[in-house]
Amino acid sequence: MAELFRARVxxxxxxxxxxxxxxxxTLAALAREAEVPVPRLRTFVHDHPSDLQAALAxxxxxxxxxxxxxxxxxxxxxxxxxxxxxxxxxxxQRDSILGGEARLAQTVRALHAAHAPQAIAVVATPVVAIxxxxxxTTAVELRExxxxxxxxxxxxGFRSRLAGTGTDVALQALLRHLxxxxxxxxxxxxxxxxxxxxxxxxxxxxxxxAELGLGWSALPQGLAVGTLEAVASARLAVALDGEDDGHAAxxxxxxxxxxxxxxxxxxxxxxxxxxxxxxxxATGHGAQARLLATRHEQRLAEAAxxxxxxxxxRVAVALPAAQAAAFDTxxAELGLxxxxxxxxxxSAGERAAVATLAQAGGERPVIVGExxxxxxxxxxxxxxxxxxxxxxxxxxxxxxxxxxxxDLHTTPITGYDGFEAVARAIGRRLARPAxxxxxxxxxxxxxxxxxxxxxxxxxxxxQEAR
Numbered sequence: 189m190a191e192l193f194r195a196r197v198x199x200x201x202x203x204x205x206x207x208x209x210x211x212x213x214t215l216a217a218l219a220r221e222a223e224v225p226v227p228r229l230r231t232f233v234h235d236h237p238s239d240l241q242a243a244l245a246x247x248x249x250x251x252x253x254x255x256x257x258x259x260x261x262x263x264x265x266x267x268x269x270x271x272x273x274x275x276x277x278x279x280x281q282r283d284s285i286l287g288g289e290a291r292l293a294q295t296v297r298a299l300h301a302a303h304a305p306q307a308i309a310v311v312a313t314p315v316v317a318i319x320x321x322x323x324x325t326t327a328v329e330l331r332e333x334x335x336x337x338x339x340x341x342x343x344x345g346f347r348s349r350l351a352g353t354g355t356d357v358a359l360q361a362l363l364r365h366l367x368x369x370x371x372x373x374x375x376x377x378x379x380x381x382x383x384x385x386x387x388x389x390x391x392x393x394x395x396x397x398a399e400l401g402l403g404w405s406a407l408p409q410g411l412a413v414g415t416l417e418a419v420a421s422a423r424l425a426v427a428l429d430g431e432d433d434g435h436a437a438x439x440x441x442x443x444x445x446x447x448x449x450x451x452x453x454x455x456x457x458x459x460x461x462x463x464x465x466x467x468x469x470a471t472g473h474g475a476q477a478r479l480l481a482t483r484h485e486q487r488l489a490e491a492a493x494x495x496x497x498x499x500x501x502r503v504a505v506a507l508p509a510a511q512a513a514a515f516d517t518x519x520a521e522l523g524l525x526x527x528x529x530x531x532x533x534x535s536a537g538e539r540a541a542v543a544t545l546a547q548a549g550g551e552r553p554v555i556v557g558e559x560x561x562x563x564x565x566x567x568x569x570x571x572x573x574x575x576x577x578x579x580x581x582x583x584x585x586x587x588x589x590x591x592x593x594x595d596l597h598t599t600p601i602t603g604y605d606g607f608e609a610v611a612r613a614i615g616r617r618l619a620r621p622a623x624x625x626x627x628x629x630x631x632x633x634x635x636x637x638x639x640x641x642x643x644x645x646x647x648x649x650x651q652e653a654r
Contacts, residue, residue, distance in 0.1 A: 192442050193369045196324070197342035198360040198435065200239075200353045205434065205535035208556050209349045212563070212646030215529070215542065216550030222539045227652035229349075236559025239354030240313060241266040243343040246358040247309050248272055252413035253362075254305030258292050258323055259313025263345075273303035279315050289321050296330050296338060306413040307337040307366060309358075317344040339365035350533050351558060355383050356435040359408060363420075366413060369443030372421040377403040378471070379422035379446070381433035384508050386579075388600035393428055393454060396464055396603050399480055400473050407436060420444040424470055428453060428602065430510025434537050452541070453511050453602070456518035457485050460603050484604040491611050492522045498618045499523040504571055504586070506530035506564070506578035507596075513541035515577065515601065516548055522611055528571045530582060532558040555645075561585055562636060566645035575617055590628020592617040 192198070201207040210228040211218055240263065247255050248270035255274040257264040264276040277295045279288045296308055308330075310323050323340045331338040341361045343354050363369070378397060382390045390406045397404045407419055425440050425448035427433035433450065440446035449470050454463035461481035468477025501524050505512050509531045516526040526549070534542055534556055545552075553571070555563050564585050568576065576586035576593045583593040599613050600606040617624075 192360065192439055193364050195360075197347075198353070198356040200348035201350045201356065201533065201535060202348060202353075204356075205537055207350055207533045207535035209533050209558075210649045211534070211554070211556035212649055213554065214550060215546040215552050215554050218534065218554050218556065219539075219542050219546040219550070222534055222542050228649055229652045230557070230560070230648050231650055232562075232648040234559055234561050237351040238345050239348045239351055239357065240311070240343050240345040242351040242354030243311060243341055243358040244354075246355055246408050247311065247341065247362075248274065249408060250362065250411045250413065252306035254299050254303055254308040256292070256296050256299055256308060256310045257313060258288065258295075258310055258321065259315040263313040263315075273299060273305055275299045288315075288319065289323075289326050292321065292323060292326055293330060296326075297334070300334050300336070305336070307339070308334075309339060309341050309361065311341045312344040314345045317346050337366055352383070352432060352533070355408075355432070359383075359436055360439060362411075363416070363439055363443060367416045367420055367444075371445035372417075374423050374446075375418065375421040376423055377405055377418065378467070379419060379425045379440070380404055380406040380428055381425055381436045381448070382406050382409060382428045383436060384429035384432035384511070385602065386597055386600065388598060389428065389602040389606065392600040392602040392605050395605065396454070396460070396480075397467065400464075400468065400471075400476060402467075402471060402473070420446065422446050424449065424467075426467055426470075427451070429508065430538060430541065432508060432510075434535075453514045455511060455514035455601050455606065456521050457488055457604065457607050458521070459514050459517060460607065461485060488604055488608060491608055494615050495522050495524070495611060495618075498574075498615070500525055501574040501618055502527035502571070503575045503577055503614075504528045504530070504568060504573040504591075506576070506582040508532055509534050509538035509541040509545075511601070513544045516545055518601070518607060518610065520548070521607075522614065524614070526552065527573050528552055528567055529554045530564055530567065530578075531556050557649075562640070562648075563645050565589070565636065566641065569641070570645075574621075575614065577614075587624055587627045590625045592621050592624040 206225050210230050244266040257276045261276045261278045267274045275295050277291045310327050327338045327340045343357045394404050425446050427450040437448035441448050451463045451466040454460040464477045464481050468474040503524050512529050519526050564582050576591050579596045583595045586593045594613050
């Protein structure tokens with residue numbers, strides 16, 4: 189059995205890949221430090237997505253899976269609006285001390301009786317780390333009683349500072365308990381690994397594969413209990429998101445013998461061509477992939493022309509490191525300038541991406557940390573960029589300062605279609621900054637006092653004592 193499947197719980201990203209979760213400075217300094225990571229922590233931390241929330245987000249998208257969150261009701265907040273069946277054991281103060289295994293068993297039985305899922309995941313929470321409930325044994329007993337897979341997901345919110353750890357833990361638990369690790373015969377479909385990509389990006393990458401005549405599916409998007417066997421017999425796993433996909437690629441290779449390639453993300457014209465060529469070479473379609481890339485690049489030869497009047501516009505980017513490096517190159521292809529960066533973390537597998545960013549302009553400022561509003565606001569006030577490109581919360585900080593925002597939740601950045609969509613979207617926002625300016629001139633926000641903002645932006649980032 190593969191070593192990864194021997195572990196009861198997937199290792200944290202800090203342990204697995206020496207991931208940095210806190211840094212302030214320049215890209216050149218970050219590139220040097222990434223080679224020999226210095227442990228740093230924040231003495232003050234804004235609330236941000238936890239590994240528990242990331243695990244729940246992945247599990248809630250698995251068709252045929254029921255989810256039981258073993259903890260206080262609030263720990264299941266990330267499941268609000270989930271399509272699949274879920275329940276919370278709703279532990280109270282007494283349960284936090286004396287244990288809640290009986291309530292857990294009762295909740296699992298009730299979920300099974302009401303919804304008859306094909307499998308049930310029991311997710312740990314911080315309370316389980318306190319009361320030491322044995323959810324593994326309870327899950328085994330219920331598996332025998334109910335006749336379906338019931339398994340524990342050991343993601344209690346305390347082990348890691350990085351939300352991505354929760355994705356790794358949830359995916360490993362799914363594969364470990366629902367699909368015994370052993371080599372399979374290879375099928376005909378490719379598997380897109382896309383832990384950090386939007387549905388629009390997955391569809392754009394899939395469209396490129398379809399143009400090569402290759403069938404594909406995605407992981408974890410579209411995952412279902414009944415289709416896991418197809419995942420284990422994939423012809424080839426292809427990463428879209430760099431380090432975010434590293435653990436998934438290792439699981440598939442070690443547990444099922446699925447070959448995997450992890451080229452840089454296909455963001456921008458040149459990077460999309462390199463990604464397509466890598467897939468083509470790995471599948472025997474190399475010549476066809478290069479012809480396809482040439483045709484698309486010729487089609488988009490004038491895509492940047494409408495942005496000529498904005499040449500040199502300064503753009504702040506908040507994306508994972510591999511995507512940020514690729515997007516920085518995309519901006520250069522459009523005649524724009526990446527002015528500063530917010531990266532959620534930097535792991536060993538992302539050193540090359542950081543080095544690429546530093547080579548393109550090592551003096552540019554960078555923050556490493558997820559969801560730290562004070563630090564992001566500080567950076568944006570200092571940079572005063574013409575545009576902010578991000579997903580999620582940093583958009584609100586930029587708009588509060590009157591900075592136009594391109595939120596990538598619905599705009600694809602992957603492939604040639606993504607390049608075209610980004611060019612159009614950036615052009616619209618740079619041409620029409622009035623709305624952002626109006627929002628920035630609205631009622632004064634009281635998020636941070638002048639004294640707070642007068643502090644150094646890395647005031648709370650300290651070297652960790654060991």
